[in-house]
Amino acid sequence: MNGIRSRLFGRGRQEEPGKKIREILKSIPIFDGLSKRELTSVERILHERHYQTDEIIFRQEEPGMGMYIIESGTVGIVSEPASMQFSELHVGDFFGELALLDEAPRSATAVAKSPCRVFGFFQPDLFSLVERDPRLGVKIVLRLAQIIGSRLRRANEQALTLVEELRQLKQSGEKR
Amino acid sequence: MMRTLEGRRIRPARGILVLTIVIVTVLGLLLVGGVAGLVVIAALLAYIFDPAVTSLEFRGLSRTAATVVFILSLTALLCLLSYFLIPILFAQIDLMRSEVTTEQTDLIISRLQTLVQQNLAVLGMEELDIHASIQTFKVQLSERVMKFLVEDSLALIIRLVTIPFMMFFFLKDGREMKKQLVQLVPNRYFEFSLDLLHKMDLQLGNYLRSQFLDALIFGAMSTVALWLMDVKYFLFIGIFAGLANLIPYVGPIAGVIPAVIVSVLETGDITKAIYVILVYVGLKLVDDFAVQPMVVARGVDVHPLLVLLAIMIGGHLFGMVGMLIAVPFAGFLKVVLQESVVTFRKYRFS
Numbered sequence: 001m002n003g004i005r006s007r008l009f010g011r012g013r014q015e016e017p018g019k020k021i022r023e024i025l026k027s028i029p030i031f032d033g034l035s036k037r038e039l040t041s042v043e044r045i046l047h048e049r050h051y052q053t054d055e056i057i058f059r060q061e062e063p064g065m066g067m068y069i070i071e072s073g074t075v076g077i078v079s080e081p082a083s084m085q086f087s088e089l090h091v092g093d094f095f096g097e098l099a100l101l102d103e104a105p106r107s108a109t110a111v112a113k114s115p116c117r118v119f120g121f122f123q124p125d126l127f128s129l130v131e132r133d134p135r136l137g138v139k140i141v142l143r144l145a146q147i148i149g150s151r152l153r154r155a156n157e158q159a160l161t162l163v164e165e166l167r168q169l170k171q172s173g174e175k176r
Numbered sequence: 177m178m179r180t181l182e183g184r185r186i187r188p189a190r191g192i193l194v195l196t197i198v199i200v201t202v203l204g205l206l207l208v209g210g211v212a213g214l215v216v217i218a219a220l221l222a223y224i225f226d227p228a229v230t231s232l233e234f235r236g237l238s239r240t241a242a243t244v245v246f247i248l249s250l251t252a253l254l255c256l257l258s259y260f261l262i263p264i265l266f267a268q269i270d271l272m273r274s275e276v277t278t279e280q281t282d283l284i285i286s287r288l289q290t291l292v293q294q295n296l297a298v299l300g301m302e303e304l305d306i307h308a309s310i311q312t313f314k315v316q317l318s319e320r321v322m323k324f325l326v327e328d329s330l331a332l333i334i335r336l337v338t339i340p341f342m343m344f345f346f347l348k349d350g351r352e353m354k355k356q357l358v359q360l361v362p363n364r365y366f367e368f369s370l371d372l373l374h375k376m377d378l379q380l381g382n383y384l385r386s387q388f389l390d391a392l393i394f395g396a397m398s399t400v401a402l403w404l405m406d407v408k409y410f411l412f413i414g415i416f417a418g419l420a421n422l423i424p425y426v427g428p429i430a431g432v433i434p435a436v437i438v439s440v441l442e443t444g445d446i447t448k449a450i451y452v453i454l455v456y457v458g459l460k461l462v463d464d465f466a467v468q469p470m471v472v473a474r475g476v477d478v479h480p481l482l483v484l485l486a487i488m489i490g491g492h493l494f495g496m497v498g499m500l501i502a503v504p505f506a507g508f509l510k511v512v513l514q515e516s517v518v519t520f521r522k523y524r525f526s
Contacts, residue, residue, distance in 0.1 A: 045351075045355075047355065047358065047359070047366075047370075048359070049363060049366065050363075051363060055363060056363075056364070057363070058367060059523075062367070062522065062523050063367075063371060063522050063523070064367075065367045065370050065371055120366075122370055123374075124370065124373075124374040124377075128230075128351075131230060131234065132230050132233040132234050133233070133234075134234070
């Protein structure tokens with residue numbers, strides 16, 4: 001009887017969240033402040049993927065569908081065509097989150113540096129979540145906007161610092 | 177073939193081949209099992225009604241609770257409709273079996289028969305008995321409907337139970353099923369598949385739902401109009417008109433023909449038939465200028481030649497049902513191919 005009930009109304013074994021990914025999700029700023037129920041809703045729409053060493057996760061210039069969260073392994077972020085690695089990401093890190101907001105081509109290639117287990121969080125699923133649970137959807141989108149806003153502010157500050165340094169360099173060059 | 181960053185070789189067609197094999201195998205097994213029709217109908221209905229369940233989720237219900245509420249509401253609505261419509265349906269079948277034509281109709285048929293016998297004798301039609309043919313056709317049609325309702329009632333009940341049962345699971349677990357399906361796709365084609373499925377879902381969802389809703393509204397309008405005009409068999413003809421409306425160009429004409437024939441046979445005069453045609457023209461105008469702009473979010477343009485070919489092929493393969501689903505199916509294929517090509521071009525597979 002319990003079996004029938006769980007088949008009809010249960011969430012099924014496959015949907016039972018793993019403890020590790022739950023802990024990782026809690027530490028990701030985008031999902032900061034979500035309740036246990038809300039985190040379960042997010043877990044349910046994640047896509048689990050496995051990559052071998054040197055396997056491409058996504059490729060530069062291809063359309064982006066969403067972000068990935070590393071559950072195990074190491075991922076390199078590489079700029080093509082020079083194959084220059086400018087970042088290495090580890091367990092708990094996430095990448096590709098800009099693709100959650102637009103379909104602009106990926107700005108770099110992501111490649112597995114060791115056997116990896118990652119969870120994908122994609123734009124169509126986020127939009128569907130916004131549609132059926134707007135309160136949760138808005139929380140995630142707002143956090144995403146805050147993260148991007150703070151990055152923009154940091155980029156502006158860096159740009160201002162660079163302009164200032166450039167001005168000083170020009171001045172010192174003129175004095176010489 | 178292409179080379180990855182590290183020089184590993186990837187065959188672009190491999191992923192698509194694997195996916196095609198999986199889909200073909202599943203479809204093949206379903207066809208062999210003879211349950212394909214039921215599964216397809218249940219899946220299609222679940223797909224059409226998915227936004228209704230999502231809107232219940234929006235009101236705070238869990239997916240399971242929303243699905244239960246929706247299925248119960250739909251069952252209640254269908255029971256209510258059946259309570260009113262089934263007696264009318266049986267009455268119309270009885271009428272079709274027993275009815276004799278009026279004197280005026282006999283006169284028209286006799287004239288037509290003389291005309292055919294005199295002019296088309298060369299085609300071997302001198303023995304034609306139109307009156308008997310019409311009567312035989314009506315009896316056969318009514319008997320076939322009655323046989324379907326009474327003798328095949330067990331199969332009908334099984335279908336009526338199985339389809340909502342399957343629909344329940346498609347509605348409740350549809351998202352998880354889709355996720356599991358995408359999980360089978362190789363890593364290289366994973367994002368491409370997600371992208372493609374999402375775009376197809378947007379286009380097809382709108383198209384199928386609007387077609388379904390339009391057929392339902394046009395069918396209801398026709399039934400009510402024919403009932404008000406006191407046309408016999410209004411329920412059969414109205415339902416047929418709604419279904420025929422799914423077929424562009426020829427559908428609206430095919431939908432009005434039974435109503436015209438019944439009107440002429442009933443009164444022996446073409447006056448009522450002319451009114452019926454005028455009402456249908458009015459209904460079609462309402463459909464084109466009021467209903468469709470409201471329910472059809474974005475149409476899928478299918479070329480008239482393709483429509484004709486699709487109807488012929490559908491009719492040849494699956495008869496009347498094939499003709500009705502041919503155009504939506506052609507629209508489905510067009511969207512699938514179009515989106516596949518557009519999305520494929522954006523990825524660097526070759």
